[in-house]
Amino acid sequence: MALAGSPKILSVDWDKPESWTLKTYGGKYPALEKALKMQPQAIVDEVVKANLRGRGGAGFPTGMKWNFVRKETSFPKYLVVNADEGEPGTFKDRAICERSPHMFVEGLIIGCFALDCHLTYIYCRGEFRDGAIKRVQEAIEEARAAGFVGKNILGSGFDLEMHVVAGAGAYICGEETALLESLEGRKGYPRLKPPFPANAGGGLFKQPTAVNNVETLANLPSIVMKGGDWFNSVGLVPKNGGTRLFAVSGHSRKTGVFEAPMGITFRALLDDYCGGMREGSTLKAIIPGGSSSAILTAAEADWASDFDTLKSKKTMAGSGGVVYLDQSVNMAHALANVMRFYAHESCGQCTPCREGTAWLSRLCDKIMQGRGEKTDVDNVHQIARQMEQKTICALADGAAMPAKSYIEKFRADFDALVRQ
Amino acid sequence: MIPLQTPGGPAPSPFSPEQQSRFDADFGRAVAKYAADHRRAALLPVLHLAQDLLGWLTEPAMAYVGFRLDIPKVRVREVASFYTMYRLKPVGRHAIGVCNSVSCWAMGSEQIIKRCEEKLGIRSGETTRDGQFSLEEVACLAACGYAPAVLVNNYRYVENVTPQSLDSLIEELRAKPGNSMAPAPEPKKLEINRGQGEAPRQTEPQTTGPSGATSVQTSGGK
Structure with missing residues (x-):
């Protein structure tokens, strides 16, 4: 049971048989046909009006990012797709690639046309080779055969070549500049900014580059067909247009990918889409947007899930990976698990992150194993504070946010494990 | 020890003739995704190709990939060791x-x-x-x-x-054969000189008898 009247934009075809084929998609790319007759700037203007926010995690306004790239005078320009989905709790880009790849490919072509880009790369996590990557590649081949990819697309004179490149297992390559490094054949060390990827000198092969998430681009066909104002009106809160694919996991009755309007509360998402908590479960905590986001208590389930509300509450909407946790979870144990992930995935370039994540992980393990003291809990909090805003990329902040919030909101779970 | 800059000279192929023809075909496709002056960018896909054929990335395989893409071997190894999907030691089939x-x-x-x-x-x-x-x-x-x-x-x-x-x-x-795995080199070749006064690292299983240890340490990647 979904919210009354809430439209489905991205998951509209998912329950149809062979939803990944061009035939099921309707056999045509009508939004592309329309877009190719528009001025590229007019497409970007619609995206600005739509208040489309980047769905990868940062929630940056897509139209603004595209205007940065359009202003650059250096050519070639690139659009690079971030399909390196790796944030714990997140699996919605995989769902798009597997179930509606044509919506994404059509959106990507429209984006490239809007940015005057003629060569695009889809950087997809390597483990997806036999699933999501295969589906996207098949979709591209179907699109090519239909004249949507290649030379002189639909007689418009616009040329576009697209390639899928597989990563090789590194969380950090989801960070856009690490992704560009990896796409250029190097290890995924994030780049010092500025120059930003959108600017000359900062993007792929030093050229102006827009890096966009799969879900972000999959919204383009609807924006072109129905207009930016319509898209904006679907969101429940200002400046957050459209719907969002929430990847729900944990102890809710139903888990999976659910499409709901931007700004839905976590309570409504749980009760109206996921059937509440599983049998015998009481909600204890919510990870609102991937494991890098600050945790919510059950009492905070009424918070809206959009980028701006959660930012004002000192957490983040992030990647849309929502994890509902029940009373069986000890939050000190959960934090030890999360910290082990960041210690493993820190690329090692910046000292506060390389040393800090490892230190946090060791201290959390010590606490979890019952060998900790009260000062260890305080130290975790303090180390986390000192890691914030001190590194090239946001991985350290992504480790610090859970560390601080788990302790601040669930201190009792920690205190019960340590010697006072 | 790996020299810091291995000249980009020829390295022998680690592949059988049949593997070689598969590698060459896929190599061409991987490199064609990039402009001619950016062909080195194809390193990750090409490492995937080599690993898919050999089961893991042997030293000769990394040298050969470096030769084909004109990348120093140490740079190849730097990339291969960064990403967890690449195996720098043999794993199970x-x-x-x-x-x-x-x-x-x-x-x-x-x-x-x-x-x-x-x-x-x-x-x-x-x-x-x-x-x-x-x-x-x-x-x-x-x-x-x-x-x-x-x-x-x-x-x-x-x-x-x-x-x-x-x-x-x-x-x-x-019940299935699983991935074929290129043989591991003689352990001595991989030993790193850690200087004097340090105990040699245990690289072999502690016991080798039929009733002894059932495993060897092979954690790859990071």
Whole structure:
């Protein structure tokens, strides 16, 4: 049971048989046909009006990012797709690639046309080779055969070549500049900014580059067909247009990918889409947007899930990976698990992150194993504070946010494990 | 020790003639995705090709990839060692990876890891003596809604795993030949001189008798 009247934009075809084929998609790319007759700037203007926010995690306004790239005078320009989905709790880009790849490919072509880009790369996590990557590649081949990819697309004179490149297992390559490094054949060390990827000198092969998430681009066909104002009106809160694919996991009755309007509360998402908590479960905590986001208590389930509300509450909407946790979870144990992930995935370039994540992980393990003291809990909090805003990329902040919030909101779970 | 700059001279191919023709065809496709002056960018895809043929990235394979792309061998190794999907040591013909990130953990992944350890007689990070299985914990696979999740040989997703379905999976894999694995080099060749006054590192299994240890340490990657 979904919210009354809430439209489905991205998951509209998912329950149809062979939803990944061009035939099921309707056999045509009508939004592309329309877009190719528009001025590229007019497409970007619609995206600005739509208040489309980047769905990868940062929630940056897509139209603004595209205007940065359009202003650059250096050519070639690139659009690079971030399909390196790796944030714990997140699996919605995989769902798009597997179930509606044509919506994404059509959106990507429209984006490239809007940015005057003629060569695009889809950087997809390597483990997806036999699933999501295969589906996207098949979709591209179907699109090519239909004249949507290649030379002189639909007689418009616009040329576009697209390639899928597989990563090789590194969380950090989801960070856009690490992704560009990896796409250029190097290890995924994030780049010092500025120059930003959108600017000359900062993007792929030093050229102006827009890096966009799969879900972000999959919204383009609807924006072109129905207009930016319509898209904006679907969101429940200002400046957050459209719907969002929430990847729900944990102890809710139903888990999976659910499409709901931007700004839905976590309570409504749980009760109206996921059937509440599983049998015998009481909600204890919510990870609102991937494991890098600050945790919510059950009492905070009424918070809206959009980028701006959660930012004002000192957490983040992030990647849309929502994890509902029940009373069986000890939050000190959960934090030890999360910290082990960041210690493993820190690329090692910046000292506060390389040393800090490892230190946090060791201290959390010590606490979890019952060998900790009260000062260890305080130290975790303090180390986390000192890691914030001190590194090239946001991985350290992504480790610090859970560390601080788990302790601040669930201190009792920690205190019960340590010697006072 | 690896010299800091290996000249980009010819390196012999590590492939059989049949592997070579497959490599050459796929190499051409991988490089064609980039402009001629950016062909070195194809390093990750080309390493995948080499590993898919050999089971892991041997030193000669990395040297050969470097030769084909005109990249110094040390740069190839730097990249290969950064990414967890690349194996710098042989693993089992069936490499089982159990996701232990937060959603899978909340749904019981640690029980799944324990069950694997019991069934296979090895710890996480090890390979069975017969080379049939290796076991490791892996980071989030983007399968959180279908937790716990297991990844077989880097690409095959097995989801909603229970102890019972895990048992059947292991029996299924036991009956299959699995990935072929290029032989490991003589251990001495890989030994690194750690200077004087330091105890030599244990590189061999501690006991080798038939009733002794059942495993060797083979954790690859990072």
